[in-house]
């Protein structure tokens with residue numbers, strides 16, 4: 001259980017709060033995952049494909065003995081169980097479960113890129129992450145999270 005992982009959760013369809021709660025519960029129920037921290041839940045303006053409902057977003061800090069790819073399998077299974085239909089790529093979804101950081105590793109493959117490639121452009125990810133760990137360093141970034149957030153266009157949309 002000595003791998004530290006930060007994950008972003010988001011939902012903008014149906015009972016968004018229930019989807020987030022169930023996703024965290026399923027992570028906590030996995031015998032190789034320990035949920036050690038959860039951020040507040042933020043209502044956020046949609047970024048990317050803007051013709052859709054507002055999201056609820058949060059970040060979860062877990063410790064796990066799973067490898068990055070084994071963890072990816074678990075997250076995809078939870079997304080599927082909670083009804084994720086892979087419709088339009090940037091479209092609405094019952095639940096999104098993204099791996100943001102896995103220790104301080106850089107992983108670049110077809111199936112999995114860590115740190116999450118778009119996390120540094122997303123206040124809906126960085127604001128909850130900052131709440132959980134203000135000092136965390138993003139391997140690909142030199143500046144602190146606080147400085148990165150300050151320059152983000154969507155920072156006003158995260159409450």
Ligand SMILES: Nc1nc2nc(S)n(CCO)c2c(=O)[nH]1
Pocket residue numbers: 009010011044045046047048049055057089090091096098124
């Ligand atoms: N505010 C907000 N906008 C988003 N656009 C996409 S795509 N997503 C899904 C995350 O990849 C989100 C999201 O979770 N929150």
